[in-house]
Amino acid sequence: MSRTRTALALGTAAAAALSLASFTASAAPLPAAGSTTVTPAGHDFKATLSGKATLKAGSVTVTCSVSVSTGTVPAAPGNQNAAGPVSSPISPPTYSSCTSSMWGVTPTVTTSGAWTVSMQHDSPITATMTVPVGGLVLRTSGLASCTVTAAPTAAANVGGTWANGAPPSLTFANASVPVKVTGGFGCPTSATSSTFNAVYLVTDTTDPAQQITVGP
Template sequence: MTARRFRSRALLASGAGLAFVATLGLGGAGTADARSVDDAGPTTVTPAGHYFAATLTGSATFTAGSVTVTCNVSTSQPTAGGGDASNQIPSAPGNHNDAGPVVSSLNSPTYSSCTANLPGVTVSVTTSGAWGVAMQNADTPAATLTIPSGGFVLQTAGLANCTVTAAPAAAANLNTTFANGSPSTLTVTDGTVPVQVTGGFGCPTAATSSVFNATYQVTDVTDPSQQITVTS
C-alpha cells in the first residue's frame, strides 16, 4: 500500500465513520498488547460484503516525555470505487465464523490537523502496509486492530527533530471493544505498542513502548442507512 504523508500540526484524518479519540503515551519499556480477540463463540459481522469507513471525532494526543502531539483529524476509507477488499466486511458466508473472529483488511489511516506543544515544531505522519481488524462476538464484543511493522511513523521538525516508529520489528495488535449502535464504535483502552524513537535534543529516545486509547465510529459506506454490527 502506498505510504501516505501528511504535514501540518496534525495527526488523525476524517471520513465517514470512525471516531478515533486517541492518546499515545510514549514512555518506558513495554511490548505490544498481549491481549487479543479470543476464539470462543460464533461471530457474524453484517451487512455482508458492505464497505465501511472509520472517522475521528474529538482529538488524539501522542505524548513522548514532555512532548505532546495533538491530532484532530483521521480516517480509514475504502479504496475509491471499491476496487479491493480493504475496509470491506467479507461476503457471505465469510462474514460468519463458527468459532472465532471475522477478519477484514484496512486501508492505512490518514492523519492531519496535528499540533505539538513546542513552538516552531511541525508534525508529519506516514502510514503504510496491511492494517487489519478482527471482530469477535462475546458478552462484550471485541476487536483486535493490527498495525503492520513500521506502518505508523510520526516525525517532528523544528526545535525537536524526532522520528517515532510504531511496531518497528513486527506487527502489533491493539485490543478493543466493539459496541453495536448508530453508529457502532470501536474503543481501545490502554493498548500498548512497541515504538522506536530516534532523533536529537528533545526526543524521547529512551521510549520503547506506547500506551494508546481511542474510540472509533464505524459506518456503512455501501448503504449509509445501515449499521455495521457484530453478533453471534
C-alpha cells in the same frame, strides 16, 4: 525395605502424582473463543475519528483531530467464524491536523502497508487493529527532529472495543503500541512503547441506512 519405609515411599509417590495431576489440570488450555458474525456481509464501511486521537511516547504527546480509514466486511461466509474473530482489511488510517505537546515542534504522521481490524463477539465486543511492520511513522520538525516508528520489528496488535449502535463505535483506550524513537535533543529515545487513544464512528457506505453490526 521396612514397612515404614515402603509406606513413606508410597505416600510420597501418591503426593507427587496428585501434584502432577493438579498442575496438569491448571495448565489445561483455555476454552475456544465464541462465534462471531459481522453484518451486512460484503458491505463497505468508513471509520471517522470522533474528537481527537492521541499518541503518547515518553513525555511527548501528539494529538490529531482528523483521521479516517475505510474497509470492507468480508463476503459470506467469510463474515462468520464459529470459533473466533472476523477480520477485515482496512486502508492505512490517515492522520492530519496534528499538534505536539512540545513547544515549537510540528508533527507529521504517515501510514502504509496492510492494516487489518478484527472483531470478536463477547461482552464487551473486542476489536484488534493490526499495524504492519513500520506501518505508522511520526516525524517532528522544528526545535526537535524526532522519528517515532510504530511496530518497528514486527506487526503489532492494538486492542480496543466495539459497540453496536447507530452509528457503531470503535474505541482504543490507553492501548499500548510498541515504538522505536530516534532523534536528538528533546526526543524521547528511551521510550519503547506508546499509548494510543481514539474513538472512531463507523458508517456503512454501501447502504447508509444500515449499520455495521457485530453479533454471535
